[in-house]
Amino acid sequence: MSTEQSALDWKDDYSVGHLGLDGEHRYFIELINRMSLILASGAARQEILDLLLLLESETDVHFQHEEEILKLTGYPTVRDHAEAHRKLLDEIVQTRYAVERRKDSDVGAEAKRINDLRTQLFEHILSEDMSLRTLFK
Numbered sequence: 001m002s003t004e005q006s007a008l009d010w011k012d013d014y015s016v017g018h019l020g021l022d023g024e025h026r027y028f029i030e031l032i033n034r035m036s037l038i039l040a041s042g043a044a045r046q047e048i049l050d051l052l053l054l055l056e057s058e059t060d061v062h063f064q065h066e067e068e069i070l071k072l073t074g075y076p077t078v079r080d081h082a083e084a085h086r087k088l089l090d091e092i093v094q095t096r097y098a099v100e101r102r103k104d105s106d107v108g109a110e111a112k113r114i115n116d117l118r119t120q121l122f123e124h125i126l127s128e129d130m131s132l133r134t135l136f137k
Contacts, residue, residue: 007033008122016129017136018069024062025125031055032118039111045099048114052096059089059121066129073135084128091117 010026031054038047063085070078095117099110 007036014125014130016132018132021066021069021129021132024065025129027058028062028121028125031058032121035114035118039114045102048110049096049099052092052099052114056089056092056096059092063089066132070132070135075132075135077131081128084124088120088124091120 008029010029014025015022016025031051035048035051035055038051063082067078067082067085070081075081095110095113098113102110
């Protein structure tokens, strides 16, 4: 199974109109691309784990930031948005646990799960977060 996926490039169309959130979303696309590169290069288990830990930490901080902004602006479906965040963060944590349980030589078996996570994160930015545009534009 190929673990290589094409790089995602930031486009102005992805902007929600909030400088801070857009910067964080750009950073997530960089992390997503970095994950694809290390999978394609056959990186060691620890390198994959380190990136998953970084992704988990940065995602948690970003989601808290985004949810605080949504609360402050009176966003009507902030609870639903926060629930989507919790599900994504849980998927990152579960993916990290799965890689931690694997032996070094078996990490490639988690490539599909990691690529699915990559897709989920990108789709969240392109779908759910696009609804935030009405707040900032």
